[in-house]
Amino acid sequence: MKIKGLREVAVDQLTELDAHAELSALAKEIAEHDKRYYQHDDPTIDDAAYDALRARNTAIEEKFPHLKRKDSPTDKVGTPVQSGFSKITHAVPMLSLGNAFAEEDVQDFLDRIRRFLGLDAGEELAIVAEPKIDGLSISLRYENGKFVQAATRGDGRVGEDVTRNILTLKELPKELPAGVPDVVEIRGEVYMAKDEFLALNQRQTDAGAKVFANPRNAAAGSLRQLDSNITANRPLRVFAYAWGELSAPLADTQMGVIDTFKSWGLPVNPYTKVCRSLEEIMALYNQINTDRAQLNYDIDGVVYKVDRLDLQQRLGFVSRSPRWAIAHKFAAEQAQTIVENIDIQVGRTGKLTPVARLTPITVGGVVVSNATLHNEDEIKRKDVRIGDTVVIQRAGDVIPQVVEVVKDQRPADSIPYDFPHTCPDCGSHAVREEGEVDIRCTGGLICPAQAVERLKHFVSRNAFDMDGLGAKNIEKFWQEGLVKTPADIFRLSQHTDTIATWEGWKEKSIANLKKSIEDRRTIALDRFIYALGIRQIGQANARTLAKNYLTFEAWYDAMIAAKDIEGTAYEDLINIDGIGTSMAQDLIDFFDEPHNREVMADLRAQLDIEAFDVPDTTDSPVAGKIVVFTGTLVTMSRAEAKAKAESLGAKVSGSVSKKTDYVVAGESAGSKLKKAEELGVAVLTEEGWHELVGR
Numbered sequence: 001m002k003i004k005g006l007r008e009v010a011v012d013q014l015t016e017l018d019a020h021a022e023l024s025a026l027a028k029e030i031a032e033h034d035k036r037y038y039q040h041d042d043p044t045i046d047d048a049a050y051d052a053l054r055a056r057n058t059a060i061e062e063k064f065p066h067l068k069r070k071d072s073p074t075d076k077v078g079t080p081v082q083s084g085f086s087k088i089t090h091a092v093p094m095l096s097l098g099n100a101f102a103e104e105d106v107q108d109f110l111d112r113i114r115r116f117l118g119l120d121a122g123e124e125l126a127i128v129a130e131p132k133i134d135g136l137s138i139s140l141r142y143e144n145g146k147f148v149q150a151a152t153r154g155d156g157r158v159g160e161d162v163t164r165n166i167l168t169l170k171e172l173p174k175e176l177p178a179g180v181p182d183v184v185e186i187r188g189e190v191y192m193a194k195d196e197f198l199a200l201n202q203r204q205t206d207a208g209a210k211v212f213a214n215p216r217n218a219a220a221g222s223l224r225q226l227d228s229n230i231t232a233n234r235p236l237r238v239f240a241y242a243w244g245e246l247s248a249p250l251a252d253t254q255m256g257v258i259d260t261f262k263s264w265g266l267p268v269n270p271y272t273k274v275c276r277s278l279e280e281i282m283a284l285y286n287q288i289n290t291d292r293a294q295l296n297y298d299i300d301g302v303v304y305k306v307d308r309l310d311l312q313q314r315l316g317f318v319s320r321s322p323r324w325a326i327a328h329k330f331a332a333e334q335a336q337t338i339v340e341n342i343d344i345q346v347g348r349t350g351k352l353t354p355v356a357r358l359t360p361i362t363v364g365g366v367v368v369s370n371a372t373l374h375n376e377d378e379i380k381r382k383d384v385r386i387g388d389t390v391v392i393q394r395a396g397d398v399i400p401q402v403v404e405v406v407k408d409q410r411p412a413d414s415i416p417y418d419f420p421h422t423c424p425d426c427g428s429h430a431v432r433e434e435g436e437v438d439i440r441c442t443g444g445l446i447c448p449a450q451a452v453e454r455l456k457h458f459v460s461r462n463a464f465d466m467d468g469l470g471a472k473n474i475e476k477f478w479q480e481g482l483v484k485t486p487a488d489i490f491r492l493s494q495h496t497d498t499i500a501t502w503e504g505w506k507e508k509s510i511a512n513l514k515k516s517i518e519d520r521r522t523i524a525l526d527r528f529i530y531a532l533g534i535r536q537i538g539q540a541n542a543r544t545l546a547k548n549y550l551t552f553e554a555w556y557d558a559m560i561a562a563k564d565i566e567g568t569a570y571e572d573l574i575n576i577d578g579i580g581t582s583m584a585q586d587l588i589d590f591f592d593e594p595h596n597r598e599v600m601a602d603l604r605a606q607l608d609i610e611a612f613d614v615p616d617t618t619d620s621p622v623a624g625k626i627v628v629f630t631g632t633l634v635t636m637s638r639a640e641a642k643a644k645a646e647s648l649g650a651k652v653s654g655s656v657s658k659k660t661d662y663v664v665a666g667e668s669a670g671s672k673l674k675k676a677e678e679l680g681v682a683v684l685t686e687e688g689w690h691e692l693v694g695r
Helices: 016-039 047-063 103-117 194-206 215-223 228-232 254-263 278-294 309-315 376-382 448-459 471-479 492-499 507-519 525-531 539-549 552-561 568-574 580-592 594-606 638-647 671-679 686-693
Strands: 087-089 098-100 127-133 136-143 146-152 158-160 183-192 236-246 273-275 299-306 325-329 334-346 352-363 366-372 389-393 401-405 522-524 608-610 626-630 662-665 682-684
Touching: 016 047, 016 376, 047 098, 047 325, 098 103, 103 278, 103 299, 103 309, 103 325, 103 638, 127 254, 127 278, 136 215, 136 236, 146 158, 183 194, 183 215, 194 215, 215 228, 215 236, 236 254, 254 309, 273 278, 278 299, 299 309, 334 448, 352 376, 352 389, 366 389, 366 401, 376 401, 448 471, 492 507, 522 525, 525 539, 525 552, 525 608, 539 552, 552 568, 552 580, 568 580, 580 594, 626 638, 626 671, 638 686, 662 671, 662 686, 671 682, 682 686
Parallel strands: 098 325, 522 608, 626 662, 662 682
Antiparallel strands: 087 158, 127 273, 127 299, 136 146, 136 183, 183 236, 299 325, 334 352, 334 389, 352 366, 389 401
8 A cells, every 4th residue: 555645665666775774764753753742742743644654664664574673663652751740650551553544454454353363254343433532642540439640641651740730621520430440540632622722822822922733732732731720721621532550340342441431421532433344434434534624623533442352452462552453544744845955964873864955834734844855865766956846744753754856847957966975064984885775974983963963862862861951952061071971971060160151051950950960870771771872772672682681781791792693692682582683783893892881881880770670470480481482373373372472471482492491382383393392392282381371
């Protein structure tokens, strides 16, 4: 399926080189969009275009699974919380949803569920469909029937405590009826009605204050006010549609829970309906899409969920989303404008990224003036030139994408763009290594752009998340010689007398800087690994490494030892699901550089790096065990078996080695079973596996 507004080359026609380049660009663009959407409430793309971008990423990963990045967007939900609010760890993670863009995608979703569960085509599969509200996700906790706490989604695991602000919502019941479970965590969407949004913007205009771009931004900005009195004066509403922690079940079906919410006085969406066929699903989708313009709230699609909760439990989750739900999105928008110039930006790894500077154009209510051009090959493929009229789509967050050039409007004196082969920041040669699509500056440590970008990455939200150390301040500290290495950040308190002489630095801002530095002297292992900026090691990779090695010392020693590619440390590293030889080499190269080891030693002396928090699987008979499934499984699908094993703390591997603990052999098991027998690895039948772990 071709998705409007993305690359014209179909996924099945991409070369491996093109796929690698596009996945890199997609990961960066989606991460930037997440930051603006979840943290700043100021997206430059509508949800439909954003999800189309994610769909493109997923499709490429499915065709080229070995190219999946460790910072892949498919492994992420939201972004870390900002300062100013207390943090709340969700008892049950608040995940996001996979996406569908056409009827065939919905059919694929239903087919996948049937395959996973082993359902025959004739067996009924009831689906609950509901409008996808364009607002801010919220979790509402009730204990003994009384409202006690509210939290935003945050990064899916940790959200912001917005309890005081939620208390200002008039339609939210502060107490549930008698007889409810002791703990009830209700999840929903906070939104602002369209008419109330227009009235709010008029009041903002009359007061000379900032107006909001759309109701979603207004709702998110209003809910996340540090002063709850401001929130109280904003007309916020909420729809309830899901749940987190429950001390007792509410019903056997999704719709049953929604009906329970309604009986408790919680607002639920009137379009929510049980559908029993693809035809019913599409009829409701088309009805909601037709009614969309008349609704007094913004929606960006329709969500489908398996109705039976026992089936939801069996289906479980994959990466950032449940297998039993999907969002069917509406189409994105495009516009035409002119490329006034093409600038080159240098990233922390030395990558030269071309950016089109556009004549500002409004797309879906947001003014766009920049668009990514990805790399030299992308410019050549689309033949983008200065002066060209181009079609753009807000499908890449902060910097949207150029879809195509309008060739019949090209100026007569147009010339092809000549990509520079020297760094615009340090003048060093910029080269393209064999097998790479990116051109990189060779300046390394002498390149100011790379040095500063690495420091910016180190203090970024997903890494050390340090207040008072935004991009401009990092640049200033670097230029003044106060911060040259990451560890220098933790010595800034020694320079406050100097900083106090700079414009904009008052007593309070310096106090906040000191507090932020001290607060971040304790850091989770996965965030520390990510903060180092090792090539290919994004958030998901960092978490995978932390999960496998548990402590900084164990990880450090293993990476040093992995230099011996004949040794067990290297074998252990490449056998980690998703790491592989390419990423392993980047890790080895990083640790082989003396300067990097010095940086880590310096940081280690400044920090308390916490061991990875492993879920409690003490009662699991397979916790920490390495399991391989082989052959045709009869009582469960391969995906279901893997999901079950991982939920019990096991590590599922695709190959058998002397470190394998169990091989579960189904029908027609071949070479893996033979190897297990040769190595003396314990072999279980499916029934034996069920007896071991319990059905």
